[in-house]
Amino acid sequence: MTKVVNYISEAFEELKSNVAWPEWAEVQKLTIIVALFSILFALATWGVDSVFAKALGFFFNWLLKA
Template identity: 40%
Template sequence: MSKIKSYMAETVEEMKQKVSWPSYSELQSSSILVLIGSLIFALVVGAMDIVFDSTLSWFYNQF
C-alpha cells in the first residue's frame, strides 16, 4: 500500500512541478489549429466519398 501512496504522491508532484502547461493563449491557438485541420480533413473525406459514390453509381448503372 505504501508503494501506491508513494506513486500517487510522486505523480502529483511531477504534474505540479515538472510538467510544462501551456498558457491560455497557446491553448486557444492550438485548439483553433486543430479545429481547422479537422474541418479540412472532413471536407476532403466528404469530397472523396461523394466522388466514389457517384463513380460507383455510374459504373453499376452501366450493367
C-alpha cells in the same frame, strides 16, 4: 491498493512540478488551429467519399445496362 494510490499521487506531483504547461493564449490558438484542420480534413474526406460513391454508382449502372 496502496501502490495504486501512491502511483496516482506521484503522477499528480509530476504533472504539477515537472511539466512545462503552455500559456493560455497559446492553448487557445492551437485549439483553433486543430479544430480548423479537423473540419477541413472531414470535408475533404466527405468530398472524396462522395466522388467515389458517384463513380461506383455510374460504373455499376453501366454494367447492369450492358
